[in-house]
Amino acid sequence: xxxxxxxxxxxxxxxxxxxxxxxxxxxxxxxxxxxxxxxxxxxxxxxxxxxxxxxxxxxxxxxxxxxxxxxxxxxxxxxxxxxxxxxxxxxxxxxxxxxxxxxxxxxxxxxxxxxxxxxxxxxxxxxxxxxxxxxxxxxxxxxxxxxxxxxxxxxxxxxxxxxxxxxxxxxxxxxxxxxxxxxxxxxxxxxxxxxxxxxxxxxxxxxxxxxxxxxxxxxxxxxxxxxxxxxxxxxxxxxxxxxxxxxxxxxxxxxxxxxxxxxxxxxxxxxxxxxxxxxxxxxxxxxxxxxxxxxxxxxxxxxxxxxxxxxxxxxxxxxxxxxxxxxxxxxxxxxxxxx
Amino acid sequence: xxxxxxxxxxxxxxxxxxxxxxxxxxxxxxxxxxxxxxxxxxxxxxxxxxxxxxxxxxxxxxxxxxxxxxxxxxxxxxxxxxxxxxxxxxxxxxxxxxxxxxxxxxxxxxxxxxxxxxxxxxxxxxxxxxxxxxxxxxxxxxxxxxxxxxxxxxxxxxxxxxxxxxxxxxxxxxxxxxxxxxxxxxxxxxxxxxxxxxxxxxxxxxxxxxxxxxxxxxxxxxxxxxxxxxxxxxxx
Numbered sequence: 001x002x003x004x005x006x007x008x009x010x011x012x013x014x015x016x017x018x019x020x021x022x023x024x025x026x027x028x029x030x031x032x033x034x035x036x037x038x039x040x041x042x043x044x045x046x047x048x049x050x051x052x053x054x055x056x057x058x059x060x061x062x063x064x065x066x067x068x069x070x071x072x073x074x075x076x077x078x079x080x081x082x083x084x085x086x087x088x089x090x091x092x093x094x095x096x097x098x099x100x101x102x103x104x105x106x107x108x109x110x111x112x113x114x115x116x117x118x119x120x121x122x123x124x125x126x127x128x129x130x131x132x133x134x135x136x137x138x139x140x141x142x143x144x145x146x147x148x149x150x151x152x153x154x155x156x157x158x159x160x161x162x163x164x165x166x167x168x169x170x171x172x173x174x175x176x177x178x179x180x181x182x183x184x185x186x187x188x189x190x191x192x193x194x195x196x197x198x199x200x201x202x203x204x205x206x207x208x209x210x211x212x213x214x215x216x217x218x219x220x221x222x223x224x225x226x227x228x229x230x231x232x233x234x235x236x237x238x239x240x241x242x243x244x245x246x247x248x249x250x251x252x253x254x255x256x257x258x259x260x261x262x263x264x265x266x267x268x269x270x271x272x273x274x275x276x277x278x279x280x281x282x283x284x285x286x287x288x289x290x291x292x293x294x295x296x297x298x299x300x301x302x303x304x305x306x307x308x309x310x311x312x313x314x315x316x317x318x319x320x321x322x323x324x325x326x327x328x329x330x331x332x333x334x335x336x337x338x339x
Numbered sequence: 340x341x342x343x344x345x346x347x348x349x350x351x352x353x354x355x356x357x358x359x360x361x362x363x364x365x366x367x368x369x370x371x372x373x374x375x376x377x378x379x380x381x382x383x384x385x386x387x388x389x390x391x392x393x394x395x396x397x398x399x400x401x402x403x404x405x406x407x408x409x410x411x412x413x414x415x416x417x418x419x420x421x422x423x424x425x426x427x428x429x430x431x432x433x434x435x436x437x438x439x440x441x442x443x444x445x446x447x448x449x450x451x452x453x454x455x456x457x458x459x460x461x462x463x464x465x466x467x468x469x470x471x472x473x474x475x476x477x478x479x480x481x482x483x484x485x486x487x488x489x490x491x492x493x494x495x496x497x498x499x500x501x502x503x504x505x506x507x508x509x510x511x512x513x514x515x516x517x518x519x520x521x522x523x524x525x526x527x528x529x530x531x532x533x534x535x536x537x538x539x540x541x542x543x544x545x546x547x548x549x550x551x552x553x554x555x556x557x558x559x560x561x562x563x564x565x566x567x568x569x570x571x572x573x574x575x
Binding site: 026027028030031034038039042045046049050053054056057059060061062063064065066067068070071073074075078155159161162209212213215216219220221223224225227228230231233234237241243245246266267268269271272273274275276278279280281282308 | 340341342343344345346347348349352356359367369370371375378379381382383385386388389390392393396416417418419420421422423425426427429430431432433434435436437438439442444446447449509510511512513514516550551552553554
């Protein structure tokens with residue numbers, strides 16, 4: 001979804017207050033009307049949802065994904081506001097190697113310290129770019145952070161008690177994909193693909209005001225796209241029955257492709273995906289590794305959030321490229337470590 | 340969407356997260372693990388603070404914004420945040436039940452290698468996961484001569500027979516996987532799907548395969564059963 005930012009045309013002073021008034025009346029009034037209508041029709045709406053088990057399950061899954069993601073989104077947004085407001089630009093110049101080619105692996109490895117799922121890392125990566133971090137390094141961080149942090153790797157170890165090599169394979173393959181994507185961006189990426197959304201000018205404000213303005217902007221923005229992604233994921237969850245997968249498990253190539261696509265469509269949190277992978281027991285370990293490497297890097301809610309935070313031109317190139325690189329590297333890692 | 344509307348939406352969002360977490364009916368347990376509660380409270384408080392600061396700033400810094408440099412055109416996608424608010428406050432859908440369980444393969448069980456004696460009491464109250472692991476990997480050895488009490492809801496199992504079911508979560512309902520236990524002996528009759536029942540029974544050596552994912556479904560020999568209200572936390 002394109003995010004167009006139109007500058008409000010400058011008006012003569014005497015007209016401005018009136019325009020301000022009518023426009024303001026606009027969205028708040030619409031909001032109030034929607035809410036009143038929903039409170040009035042609350043009972044029939046809720047009853048209608050309960051009538052259809054599919055719709056009811058859809059609502060449960062959608063609300064669950066949102067509730068689960070909310071702490072990660074809010075803390076990610078708060079951290080990105082801290083980066084935007086309190087960490088001076090000069091810090092990043094000192095912390096990361098000068099050469100962008102070296103900054104990429106350093107930023108990827110730094111993902112270890114962010115224990116969260118993918119919803120939080122999108123606004124953080126956006127904030128890093130705004131503060132002058134080279135986009136390639138910020139992207140390597142974006143891909144690595146949700147996949148290689150200690151919580152996710154511990155969850156993987158718990159889900160695969162008989163296969164400790166799965167943890168090593170997941171960590172190694174994810175880090176390699178993140179670094180390769182960073183380097184690819186250095187060679188092929190174009191700065192104009194990334195269009196960070198217009199953000200309120202923070203410079204004229206006090207630090208406190210700037211912090212809250214940044215939080216508000218990011219929650220509304222990234223959160224709105226998270227809703228779209230969560231809706232898509234809930235739809236897949238309800239529409240695709242588990243039986244379909246059974247028929248694909250026998251073929252080594254098809255099973256890799258099937259689980260890669262499933263990871264994209266299901267959009268499960270990286271902290272939980274290992275348990276889902278473990279229950280896909282009819283699939284080979286390599287295809288399940290692909291599921292675990294692809295999921296935290298490319299999925300519906302991430303694509304939606306990336307389109308919102310970095311622009312659609314970025315997302316249509318970056319997501320498919322990451323998917324292809326992740327499938328290839330995870331399959332190779334699986335061949336080496338898991339067979 | 341202007342900033343005031345954004346502030347209101349943030350307040351609704353934060354408020355609904357706090358309502359789900361702190362409300363007496365604890366509806367957040369229908370969607371996520373109990374351990375997420377402190378983080379949900381933190382997130383809800385931060386959202387409300389952001390909303391309050393937005394609304395306060397909007398009223399106190401009116402002049403500053405009106406000098407022709409105000410950028411009020413914020414993305415329409417922010418309206419989508421009303422969807423989870425409505426989902427929580429108006430619909431508050433129930434925990435996953437028979438519909439979801441009937442479409443997903445049985446959870447993958449793991450051999451615990453060590454099976455301590457059952458808890459005190461005859462029948463001993465244990466979870467479906469505990470029963471299934473003892474039945475599949477320990478072949479019921481640790482349950483020999485004992486009766487057990489299980490609670491779960493009814494759903495359709497293999498061959499259209501009802502199974503005792505409980506959904507296991509790792510994070511949220513999107514990753515829920517059902518645990519299914521087949522029943523024989525004095526099986527519950529005339530019970531609709533999604534109804535919760537408590538079953539007292541003993542180990543049965545029968546197992547079958549879930550046609551959805553070839554997962555193991557152990558059986559229990561039911562001695563007696565009764566319908567019950569759903570427990571506070573419906574997941575395992």
